[in-house]
Amino acid sequence: MKLGLVGYGFGGRVFHAPFIHAAEGVDIAGVVARSADKIAQLAKDLPGVPVYSSLAEMAAAGEVEMVTITTPPETHKALTLEAIELGLHVVCDKPIAPTYPDAAEMVEAAKAKGVLLNAFHNRRWDTDFRTLKSVVESGRLGDIRAIHNRLDADDWATLEAGPGGGLLRDHGSHFIDQMLFLLGPAAAVDAKLDYMDLPQGTTDVSYAVHVRHQSGQHSYITGSKVNYYNEREFRAYGSLGTYVGHGTDVQARMVMAGHMPADDPAGWGIEPKEAWGTLHTEGNAELVSSVQSKIQDLYTQFAQAAQSGGPGPVPATGALHTMRVLDAAREASRTGQTVLLD
Template sequence: MDAVTVTTPPETRRELVLEAIAAGLHVIADKPFAPSAEGGRELEAAAKAKGVILSVFHNRRWDSDMRTLRKVVSDGCLGPLWRVHSRMDLDQPSTLEAGPTGGLLRDLGSHLVDQMLWLLGPVRAVDAQLDFLDLPQGRTDAGFTLTLRHESGTHSHLSASKLNRLAMRELRAYGQAGSYVASSTDVQAQSIFAGRRPTQDLSGWGFEPRTSWGILRTAAGEVEVPAEQGRYHDFYAAFAHAIHDGAAAPVTAAEDDRCSDRARRSPSERPRRALHRALAGHP
């Protein structure tokens, strides 16, 4: 055995990751892979000391809608980019991870922040507003809005919910030359829930249906933008490449550390703070 994937409930992951590292195994840990930034750095240090790879499963860099948006941006279709809006509302109250080590910011928020860092680069400041409710397991954030101010001057606006009986995934991008809007079906996740796997139809896997293709609007008019392929399986291929060939690991623990629980406290402390304090967990 070369590696393990840890997908157990969040409160159990630290011990299991440390056990796997101690056994000399490479590890993919589901997010959030640690209850705090400090805990994340502990796991990162343990992996480094043992000489094994620790990656965090931020598979949503490989979403079809994000890959399509990245192509629109990189192709210069929008001109100089001003801002990006990312909304993910899920009608899934039963899946909210309750208590002080849970919450929606660590769950969906870690994905949405990681996508924007991957798409737009480093962030210099963040604003955070969280919606809380009191549960038997403790106070829990059940929704959020975030504004990330990127070093490039672009800003991104992220929001998510699970309790508000809404089901909507939308990406919007605004630039000097126009706009791009897409409402997607989360096609790979839905396929996996239905029991399908990429190996059953690799060439046809992970494409948003035409009814969910984005619309690019510029001075030239409106055009549909064909969906890029979503490829969650590329994460695992890159992980295997890192193990066997020494290539860079996909989504390292150090990268995930930028999305720590410190953002959860920004509404009650300082509404704006440098990223290294709000997201990286530094004092």
């Protein structure tokens, strides 16, 4: 399958292109970029790949069958609808739209056109999350009562400022999606968002979201970027014990250090022993070895689904529910009331 990359900023260059290159059955056949610095970077990173000034120009060249939208969040809806109208299958970075109604419009457009729309919730493939998932599904924790999912980052520079951005829409959408993927749909949402007045506008800079799932289980998702502290933690409480994992995902660390997933497929996506989590049970605490996970599998599975007519690895219908929970969290924080979901 021939894929077009729309945008080549930090996300496109670091979190998309390396994993597309490592995926099976996918080739980058074009990139939409306009600034001189990005075009120069493309000549270095992807020599010989055509560069276009717009999505329409790339589609008119007839070289791509599907696209990935990696541009800033406020552009996702318009570009996705344009790609759908052009008959292209779409992977849209998170959040796929500003609000749930916007996302629903995109899903309906894809259905009407008969193309596949998936969300880039790549953190379902984070190695630390996949290890947590394997522990939960093994039954060694017994009945799951609650899971805490936390990321504190001393990282003012990457805060997406302004009313269209904010931390909840940024990595909050990933971590809420992880919990919905693991524990199932939400039944009720409580939340507290903290805001700051920045030059770009009022922005949520930290969040605490409590989701009661239809299963009766609970998840607590918290994050910040302005508290001068770094910590990534999963904490899962069950009837038979507790699992605790720390550290950021090894795949993100490796890519940002310049390592490419295609260079070492067999050794990719495995946490070093010092980053393994611990399973605490009565009278015992044992390290849990990291499972292997590969973000490139998202693109491999998407290309297969585009050819076979399947739903894809992250169907937009699931992304719709994530958007509904994000909207509910903002509403719950604004009103101080629990928001019930049907």
